[in-house]
Amino acid sequence: MSPVLDARLEAAFGLIAAPGGAVHADIGSDHARLPIALVRRGDVRACLIVEKTAGPCEVARREVRRAGLTERIEVRLGDGFSPIFPQEVHSASLTGLGARTILGILNRAGSALPAQLVLQPNDTTGQLRAWASSHGYHLTDERLAPGFWTYTVLKLERSSGSDPAYQGLPEDVAQAWGPHLLRRQDPLLLAQLRAQHARLTEVTPHGRAAVRRDLELIERTLRLWA
Ligand SMILES: C[S@@+](CC[C@H](N)C(=O)[O-])C[C@H]1O[C@@H](n2cnc3c(N)ncnc32)[C@H](O)[C@@H]1O
Incomplete structure (x- = not known):
């Protein structure tokens, strides 16, 4: 039996494609649920897990032993992509980490960075979308998953030229909330924006300039859908 994935990991699972015998890396895997599901019911032949600390490793x-998958999932101790050779993996996922931690891992990865990335930060996503645009990746899909928070999962694919996902959308709005989610008028995004709008409206009279800027961005976003 495959481990049951929560909505967040199921959304990441749905965005990972490593067909034709490709190898996928899950960085910061801990319980290994995602790699186990990927080799059992996905099209991934083999997975590499990288864990930074001894306990989660x-x-x-x-x-992986319990699942009987030691032939197909290898676990390595190390920081981010440092235990992975260039071209060793076709794709990689980083889920359940803070955006700053993910950015640090991506920025240290060098030539080990694969052409496909699936990222699920626990907090903000704007910085990761901006990283993609300035590092030769296009944002080819994104999903929202319900949970303790509403989690965003991003799919990035290495590509040249400007990212078509952003065409025709105000850049700051699209980078903050996600061009695909905006185009799909994702109901979870709408609920998230309305909740934030209500919260910020309450604090704005006493709020700093940054709060007023956030509120203005949300109002412009909601107007796109009006
Ligand atoms: C909160 S868990 C997330 C587990 C799983 N990916 C999930 O989404 O449920 C974060 C894991 O990332 C690992 N981690 C943090 N920084 C890392 C790094 N630089 N390289 C590898 N693993 C890292 C931690 O040890 C921890 O096990």
């Missing part, structure tokens, strides 16, 4: 090794 042991947890991942134990779960």
Whole structure:
């Protein structure tokens, strides 16, 4: 039996494609649920897990052994992409981490960085979309998943030229909320924007300039859908 994935990891699972015997890396895997599901019911032949610290690394090794998948999932101890060789993996996922941690890992990755990335930060996503635009990746899909927060999952693919996902949309709005989510008028995004709008409206009279800027951005976004 495959481990049951929560909505967040299921959304990441749905964006990972490593067909034809490709190898996928899951960085910061901990319980190894995503790689186990990927080799069992996805089209991924093999996975590499990288864990930074000994405890979660042991947890991942134990779960892979329990699943009987030691032939197809290898667990390595290390920081981000440092234990991975250039071209060793076709795609990689980083889920359940803060955006700053993910950015740090991506910026240190060098030539080990694969052509496809699936990223699920626990907090903000704007910086990751901006990173993609300035590092030769296009944002080819994105999903929202309900949970403790509403989680955003981004799919990035290496490509040249300007990213068509942003065409015809105000750049700051699209980078903050996601061009695909905006075009789809994703109901979870709409609910998120309305909730933030209500919260910020309450604090704005006492708020700093940054709060007023956030409110103005949300109002411009909501007007796009009016
Ligand atoms: C909160 S867990 C997320 C587990 C799983 N990916 C998920 O989404 O449920 C974050 C994991 O990332 C690992 N981690 C943090 N920084 C890392 C790094 N630079 N390289 C590898 N693993 C890292 C931590 O040890 C921890 O096990």
